[in-house]
Amino acid sequence: MTRHPLACIVPPDLLIELARTESEQRDALLSTLAIDQGLRTARAEIAARTIALPATLALATGGGSPTRRIYDQAHSSDQTPGTLVRSEGDPPTADPSVNQAHDNFGYTYALYWDIFHRDSIDGQGMAIEGLVHFGTDYDNAFWDNAGHMFFGDGDGKTLTDTTKGTDVIGHELTHGVTQHEANLIYSGQSGALNESCSDVFGELVEQYHLGQTAEEADWLIGADIVGPLLSPALRSMKAPGTANQYDRQPATMDGYVQTASDNGGVHINSGIPNHAFYLVATAIGGTAWEAAGQIWYDTITDPRLRPNATFSSFAALTLRAARTRYGAGSAESDAVKSAWDAVKVPVR
Template structure:
């Protein structure tokens, strides 16, 4: 790396000031790849990092302003059907919607990315509606807007906290077209669900829980759409969007730390990473609750979106789940949810307790 390139990377490298931008690719990973990249790819990565940084303040403000929706008990007209709108950003960095390409109910268009975003939004809505009777991100029928072809070789995808999901096309080495990932879309839209329910603070253990909840439901969206049970699912996150540098996936819930050459996620509290980077290691330490969910879902067996997914959703919607929740507090609430729904002596409750104990999180 040249001296000038090194200085550019240093200016764009992640710091503790990069808060609450919940992208699918964490800043630490972008920085690690940038260190080893050739000049062309480094330029794309630097631009990605700078764009991500530019969103941090607006997303933080959006997250802070969220008020939980009022439950009227009356379903809106059209509940059970998503409201999707997909826009083409034409490789610009514009943060407002570009050209409208496909609206709810319209047929496929010639742009594959538009169709993939539209379909994957639908799969995410379907899981939440069919299994948890949730009407979109805010449970009030919020329109879901997808902005595809964002930036030039943009190596990320994210939910902006205000109704828009941005999709980069990737540089072909680190990432490919991010609209392809069912679980990626499920992950990002779940950040919106979490924002409207528990609003978990995006720092430390609560931030790692925020990331983990998104991985959990992203994986469940994929499993639900593909008809995979807990035993046959691959439990990988982002396998459909990674390029050769990150193959075979971004993260593994089954075996954290093994998804790609840069994966340093711990699977138990023995490996918990204490760091000031990435808001206290939110993408790294999320491997611990991710692994707990995998262990619990496979111990219960069957379809993970049924018992295990219901327990996690009940917990996310529990008013006792505070924005600064620790792993231990979240674990205790999942056990409470399991006992409430399935019974104190149920196999589901036993699986929850054992799963958290296996990753060395105290259940309180």
């Protein structure tokens, strides 16, 4: 069971395929893969030596304002925070990456606080720390499950500066929310749900910041950080499998991929629950962070959501959440049932 994953925005399978086909970016891609694999190995060793302790719930006090700290890694691949370059309340710096990370952390905090009344990642005001300029031409961004988000600058053709992606930052910080709530095992269907929840709330962060309705949004993940090789985006929730020339995500269970790679296809199969959320949000209409987002948030914070959840068990909880909040015969609950039916996930 994968409890302590390296939750990257770009999956290893995609980086491998690019390294095989794109000779000019091969060195940067292989370097990214080597760093990612080293980090995964280190995390697995730490997890194996760690004894899990019972969680204790602290009482939230105050709230409504984030605590952000941005560090400059100066192209080191060391996971220890480098030079602190901007703290909460500090003015903008001369480095756009620092300011973009700071601002996008704020937009993520705003969605969770304003809409779901959640005080930061852990619900208790946890500081949000970002490490920019990680590695050299590093083609990824990731959440380390220890309170830090790491930002690569990209090689310019695969990815560009990852601090630009409001949805990407919302995605990665949501891995922290999921870790503190359902702790979905990062493998198979539960891992795909873990990735999908991050895409869902990453997209909601962007839509909330831009004031977009579900109909106005593009439903693309990573459009602001991809280079020409992956244009126009990393993933599409509206039309999985169409985001770029390498996109193989299925939109329904007919295309579900049985694979041992990428922890059982957590990034590819996440297209199925992603598309279900898109269908719910557009069927309900208006702004997606209201009814559809509330249903999904109710689900990931539901104690009945097990770490080894399947698509079907998750779907059943979303339907329960819709009926509890809006009524059994409501348009919202009908939209949820129809969406899971459309992606061919049986709702038990």
